[in-house]
Amino acid sequence: MALESDWPGPPVQVIGMGMETGALGQAARAALDQAELIVGAAAHLAALPALSAEKRPYPSPMSGLWAMLRANAGRRIALLASGDPLFYGIGSTLLRHLSPTQLVFHPNVSSLQAAFARLGRPWQEAEWLSLHGRPLVSLRAALRGNRLYGLLTDRESSPDAIARILVETGFGESDMWIAEELGSDRERLRFIKAAELADAPLDCAPSNVVMLDTRGPGGVLPEFPGIPDQRFSTGAEPGKGLLSKREVRLTILSLLGPRAGEIGWDVGAGCGGVSVEWARWNSQGQVYAVEVHPERLEHLAVNRERFGAVANLQIIAGRAPEALAELPDPRAV
Incomplete structure (x- = not known):
C-alpha cells in the first residue's frame, strides 16, 4: 500500500491512554487540548468530558478509519489508543497510510507491562504474542518448554481456550496468571494451573491479558528443526x-x-x-x-x-x- 505523500493537515496525534485516567504526559495533554477532532473507544472518550473538541468513536469496521481521517485531514486530529500504540496497536495500521513524519506517537504503559508489574516479574524475560484478532492455533507456533510468555487475548482466545492448547501440547503443568480490568476499580490478578483451568473454566472479564510459564513434558510441538x-x-x-x-x-x-x-x-x-x-x-x-x-x-x-x-x-x-x-x-x- 502506497503511503499518503500529500497529507494536507498537521500530523495526527496518536495518544496512549495508559492504565489510569489522567496518566498523560505534558505533550499528550497539549495535543488533546489543541485537537479539533478526537477519535477513540467509547470508554476513552468518556474519560475526557472537559475537552471541547468534536468526539467520535472509532468506525466499525476499523477499515473505515482511513476514510474518516482523510475527510478531516485539514483539522487537528487526535486518536486515542490503549497503552503503547506501537505495541500490537493502531500504530501499525496508521503507518500503512502515513509516514512517521505525519504521525506523532505518545506512548503510555501497556496492559502487558502493567500486568508484569502487578506480578512482580521482569518483563524483558518474556516472549510476547498477540492473539487479539488472530487464530488461537497460532499460539502453537510459539510455544516452547520452560519459557515465560505475555499474551494479548480476545473473546476467541480466552484464558480457558489458551489452557486447553497448553494441555493438548503437553504443557498442562504450566503456571498461568490472568490480569483483568487493569487500571479500573475491578482490577484482578488470578493464578491457576493450566490443567485446572482447562477442566473448569473461570468467568473472566473480557478485558484481560494472560501471562504463563510453560511447564510439563511437552513432546507434542517441535522445539528445533526436524519434526519427527x-x-x-x-x-x-x-x-x-x-x-x-x-x-x-x-x-x-x-x-x-x-x-x-x-x-x-x-x-x-x-x-x-x-x-x-x-x-x-x-x-x-x-x-x-x-x-x-x-x-x-x-x-x-x-x-x-x-x-x-x-x-x-x-x-x-x-x-x-x-x-x-x-x-x-x-x-x-
Whole structure:
C-alpha cells in the first residue's frame, strides 16, 4: 500500500491512554487540548468530558478509519489508543497510510507491562504474542518448554481456550496468571494451573491479558528443526505416506537458508513436510504450498494447523504451472 505523500493537515496525534485516567504526559495533554477532532473507544472518550473538541468513536469496521481521517485531514486530529500504540496497536495500521513524519506517537504503559508489574516479574524475560484478532492455533507456533510468555487475548482466545492448547501440547503443568480490568476499580490478578483451568473454566472479564510459564513434558510441538515424521498427518501409518523424510527436510531447509521477509514456493507440497517446517522456523517469511491432490491437501491443512503455521503458510489448491500465475515472485522454490 502506497503511503499518503500529500497529507494536507498537521500530523495526527496518536495518544496512549495508559492504565489510569489522567496518566498523560505534558505533550499528550497539549495535543488533546489543541485537537479539533478526537477519535477513540467509547470508554476513552468518556474519560475526557472537559475537552471541547468534536468526539467520535472509532468506525466499525476499523477499515473505515482511513476514510474518516482523510475527510478531516485539514483539522487537528487526535486518536486515542490503549497503552503503547506501537505495541500490537493502531500504530501499525496508521503507518500503512502515513509516514512517521505525519504521525506523532505518545506512548503510555501497556496492559502487558502493567500486568508484569502487578506480578512482580521482569518483563524483558518474556516472549510476547498477540492473539487479539488472530487464530488461537497460532499460539502453537510459539510455544516452547520452560519459557515465560505475555499474551494479548480476545473473546476467541480466552484464558480457558489458551489452557486447553497448553494441555493438548503437553504443557498442562504450566503456571498461568490472568490480569483483568487493569487500571479500573475491578482490577484482578488470578493464578491457576493450566490443567485446572482447562477442566473448569473461570468467568473472566473480557478485558484481560494472560501471562504463563510453560511447564510439563511437552513432546507434542517441535522445539528445533526436524519434526519427527510420525507427528505429521499423512493418511497412512505414522511416519509413512507422501512426506519428505526428516533428514531430507533438514537438508532442504539448510540449503534454502530462509530469511525474514522472503517468499518461497513449495510446488507439489504433498502433506506439507517441507512447507510446514519452512514456515514454522521462518515466521517472518511467507511460504506458498501448491498441491493438486485432494487428500494431500486435506493433510496439508491439518499439519499447517497442528504446528501453528497458520499466519505465513498459504495453501494453493491447483496444478503447476497454472496455479503459480498469481503468486508473488519467490526467492526460492
